[in-house]
Amino acid sequence: xxxxxxxxxxRRLPAYYRHLCALEAEGVLQISSGDLGERMRQxxxxxxxxxxxxxxxxxxxxxxxxxxxKNEIRRILGLDEEHAMIxxxxxxxxxxxxxxxxxxxxxxxxxxxxxxxPAKIGTTVNGIPVLSMDSLPDWLKTNRADIAVLAVPADxxxxxxxxxEACGIGAVWNFAPVDLEGKGGGAAIVNVHMxxxxxxxxxxxxxx
Amino acid sequence: xxxxxxxxxxRRLPAYYRHLCALEAEGVLQISSGDLGERMRQxxxxxxxxxxxxxxxxxxxxxxxxxxxKNEIRRILGLDEEHAMIxxxxxxxxxxxxxxxxxxxxxxxxxxxxxxxPAKIGTTVNGIPVLSMDSLPDWLKTNRADIAVLAVPADxxxxxxxxxEACGIGAVWNFAPVDLEGKGGGAAIVNVHMxxxxxxxxxxxxxx
Numbered sequence: 028x029x030x031x032x033x034x035x036x037x038r039r040l041p042a043y044y045r046h047l048c049a050l051e052a053e054g055v056l057q058i059s060s061g062d063l064g065e066r067m068r069q070x071x072x073x074x075x076x077x078x079x080x081x082x083x084x085x086x087x088x089x090x091x092x093x094x095x096x097k098n099e100i101r102r103i104l105g106l107d108e109e110h111a112m113i114x115x116x117x118x119x120x121x122x123x124x125x126x127x128x129x130x131x132x133x134x135x136x137x138x139x140x141x142x143x144x145p146a147k148i149g150t151t152v153n154g155i156p157v158l159s160m161d162s163l164p165d166w167l168k169t170n171r172a173d174i175a176v177l178a179v180p181a182d183x184x185x186x187x188x189x190x191x192e193a194c195g196i197g198a199v200w201n202f203a204p205v206d207l208e209g210k211g212g213g214a215a216i217v218n219v220h221m222x223x224x225x226x227x228x229x230x231x232x233x234x235x
Numbered sequence: 236x237x238x239x240x241x242x243x244x245x246r247r248l249p250a251y252y253r254h255l256c257a258l259e260a261e262g263v264l265q266i267s268s269g270d271l272g273e274r275m276r277q278x279x280x281x282x283x284x285x286x287x288x289x290x291x292x293x294x295x296x297x298x299x300x301x302x303x304x305k306n307e308i309r310r311i312l313g314l315d316e317e318h319a320m321i322x323x324x325x326x327x328x329x330x331x332x333x334x335x336x337x338x339x340x341x342x343x344x345x346x347x348x349x350x351x352x353p354a355k356i357g358t359t360v361n362g363i364p365v366l367s368m369d370s371l372p373d374w375l376k377t378n379r380a381d382i383a384v385l386a387v388p389a390d391x392x393x394x395x396x397x398x399x400e401a402c403g404i405g406a407v408w409n410f411a412p413v414d415l416e417g418k419g420g421g422a423a424i425v426n427v428h429m430x431x432x433x434x435x436x437x438x439x440x441x442x443x
Contacts, residue, residue, distance in 0.1 A: 034276065037438055041431035049414075068242065104434045105441035119361075123331035129412050129430055174436065198440045200433060204337050206253075215439035217432050222337055223249035224425050225408060226312045228382065230245055231423035232406045233313035 032080050039077060040104055042067060047097035059090035109134045111171055112200075115187055116178035117142040117150075117157045120202045124176050125152045138170060167194050177201040188216070240288050247285060248312055250275060255305035267298035317342045319379055320408075323395055324386035325350040325358075325365045328410045332384050333360045346378060375402050385409040396424070 046067055050058060060071040060078075067074070078091065081099060101107055112130075114121045117140040124130070125137055140157045142148060148159045158166060175196045179187050184203035191199060191214065198215040201207050208216050254275055258266060268279040268286075275282070286299065289307060309315055320338075322329045325348040332338070333345055348365045350356060356367045366374060383404045387395050392411035399407060399422065406423040409415050416424050 032442075037435060040438065041428065041434040044434065045414075045428065045431075103438065103441075105437040106434065110437065110440075119327075119331040119334035123327040126327035127429060130433065133430060133433075135433060173440065174433075197443075198436050200436050206257075215436060215443055217436040217439065219432050220249065220253065221335060222341060223253075224427050225338065225341075225343060225382075226249040226252065226314065227245060228406050228408050228423060228425040229313040229318065230248065230311065231425065232318075232381065233311075234240075235405075235423055 036077050036080055039069075040100060043077070044097065044100045044104060044106070047093055047100065050093045051097055055093050057090050057092055063091065106133060109136060110173045112137045112174045112176055113163075113172045114140040114155075114176040114178060115142075115160070115163075115191070116140075117144070117147045117152055118178060121176065121178035122152050124178065124202075125155050135174070137176075138172060139166070141166075163190075164194050167196075172196060174198045174200055177203055177207075179203055181205045188214075244285050244288055247277075248308060251285070252305065252308045252312060252314070255301055255308065258301045259305055263301050265298050265300055271299065314341060317344060318381045320345045320382045320384055321371075321380045322348040322363075322384040322386060323350075323368070323371075323399070324348075325352070325355045325360055326386060329384065329386035330360050332386065332410075333363050343382070345384075346380060347374065349374075371398075372402050375404075380404060382406045382408055385411055385415075387411055389413045396422075 046063065050066075060074040063069075064071040064074045069077075078096065081103060112135055114124055114137055117125075121140055121142075125140060130137070137155050140152055140155060141160045141163050142157055143160045147157045150157050175191045175198070177184055177188060177191075177199055181203045184201065184205050184207060188199055188201070188207050196214055199207065199217075201216060201218045202221070204220070204222070206218055208218055254271065258274075268282040271277075272279040272282045277285075286304070289311060320343055322332055322345055325333075329348055329350075333348060338345070345363050348360055348363060349368045349371050350365055351368045355365045358365050383399045383406070385392055385396060385399075385407055389411050392409065392413050392415060396407055396409070396415050404422055407415065407425075409424060409426045410429070412428070412430070414426055416426055
């Protein structure tokens with residue numbers, strides 16, 4: 028039985044998934060909350076508390092079954108099904124997303140990029156066609172896209188996001204350096220703040 | 236007087252900085268922990284607790300001075316000085332970082348990219364020269380680089396990271412999908428897990 032899952036736990040889920048995938052690849056069958064915590068730099072009690080949110084997985088004196096827990100988190104994250112993506116903006120960030128190899132492996136498949144630049148329309152990026160932004164509403168009538176990757180300049184992001192939602196896009200992965208969350212008309216939105224991790228690196232440099 | 240700052244607080248610092256910059260740009264002079272918490276989706280007590288780590292900034296019944304707090308967090312993050320960057324790997328991710336406009340505005344200046352591909356060496360990316368990876372040790376004898384952006388394939392990341400540290404690079408911003416933290420020879424390392432926020436988006440789609 029699923030309990031209420033806080034935003035903080037949700038934010039930690041991908042790290043659990045990553046570490047459990049790595050453990051499985053290393054051939055580890057079971058792991059204690061202490062060992063998993065050490066690996067993830069969390070306290071054992073934090074680990075137990077997080078995992079309890081998804082139902083009891085650990086057994087006293089045994090720990091967690093790595094594959095079982097990994098598969099459950101995979102399912103919770105919705106990674107057990109394929110996602111069709113489109114990328115809005117075929118600039119450097121859109122191209123980088125189109126080239127990123129692990130997204131395809133994880134079931135996130137990019138079907139097309141959309142741009143307003145006539146020089147880009149008709150070309151391909153990593154074998155994926157770049158189509159005209161104007162053709163997007165018609166394209167969506169005959170194609171399904173679960174996720175739109177927003178890789179447009181900051182001053183265009185809110186407008187484009189609204190147009191995507193009007194077309195029925197249910198999820199937006201926003202790389203524009205503006206906070207779109209809460210402004211949307213119902214789509215799930217995650218803002219990627221590229222600078223955040225650079226700022227953390229800057230902090231770590233100063234405070235070593 | 237600075238107290239011990241936990242990893243969790245450090246991870247939240249960039250978001251504080253972003254929201255305080257936005258508030259300042261909106262002309263807001265002061266803000267209560269309640270209003271800041273609402274904006275940042277944190278409880279007021281979490282906000283007060285975090286900010287107390289850096290010394291007392293709030294005043295009872297007044298809240299925080301936006302510019303004062305922003306400047307203090309900017310200083311804590313080390314954003315009050317320029318950082319020279321080099322990018323290892325002139326592929327799609329390296330190019331995206333070289334094009335990202337806000338890094339320059341925030342004082343992170345990319346001096347050069349380095350690659351092993353003869354077809355790329357000698358070209359420029361966003362006006363920045365692409366040099367031979369072999370020339371890096373010599374280049375570093377006459378140029379200062381604070382941060383190396385690691386944008387190489389996963390199976391090359393650990394080796395390249397070791398070579399960077401041997402050259403005296405003090406900070407590595409790792410885009411390769413491997414966890415380099417703790418493996419380094421002393422450099423500050425932050426791993427960017429591009430998939431993590433995509434997985435959170437997948438979670439939000441499923442649990443809307």
